[in-house]
Amino acid sequence: MKSSLDSSATLALGGSDNVSSDAKSVARGVARLFARHDIMVLPEVGLRNNRRADLMGIDAKGQIVIVEIKVARADLLGDNKWTEYLDYCDRFYWALPAGFDASPLERPEFLPEQAGLVIADHYDAEMVRAAASNPLAAARRKVETMRLARRAMQRMALANDWLDSELVDWR
Template sequence: MATLSPPPVTVPPADPLFQAESGAAAVARGVARLLYRHDLVAVAEVALGNGRRADLMAVDSRGAIVIVEIKVSRADLLGDGKWGDYLPYCDRFFWAVPAGFDLAPFSGAALGPDVSGLIVADRYDAAIVREAPLRPMAPARRRSETLRLARRAARRLLELADPDAASSV
């Protein structure tokens, strides 16, 4: 009697959102779940029009855009001078940190409530500790960033469904 061998397994390219289960990827996963419950669908590692890359960018059903910058160490947070470049590319900006992170730096004026929201997360869930202020984007920028986000998400879906698609063009 012949033995049946399992079919070869095709592993799709990993989505950065779920590559690892610790550190920034774990925070991203928990934050994405939180955002989804609030009718925001997130995409990880989104290039912006100014060349910066948002850790998470999400859009809701009305077109509002949220950017979440993830920090897993105090040194990374305090050494980050580029986060202000994200503000013109979203309606709301949040910091996200793992549970147990020292939240003291977020109480100062530079990272405080007038500028940003704050989310604490683990790999399973997240909680908004401080809501982000609303700063509506310019309509032309909203359109271009929504299009950029949609195309990135569609490209990732195509690569998952057909890993050879990109090489056939």
């Protein structure tokens, strides 16, 4: 069975041709785990600070979740932008492939008391550490929820061939 991110519709669904197959597999596993916990996610969601969340979603209570996927140690250790995601979510998670050395995420600079940890493969995932909740201000939550909902609708319209991609403002 093909991942929802492994198709010719990858770009229409917000994916990118340059996303590694390992990252796509981790994203799929995380999406399946989160769906069982009533958290629906979208891949590669642009934020207003010009960053792009690997996965962003909303749970049944309206809390916003962001997941940063890392499949290479150098990428994890060299990432100094991830804290810029915290202003756009109630909960933040790292997602790593099975077998990846997660020990660097215990360092203080990775805020282990705040950031959750998920280990995933193509088929499923396990939440190793739950993320702490840091509630967004109501106004910020409304803006981010609306942006995420509109992005989901844009992608659905593109996937159903209702729109041409040049008609969509992806900011």
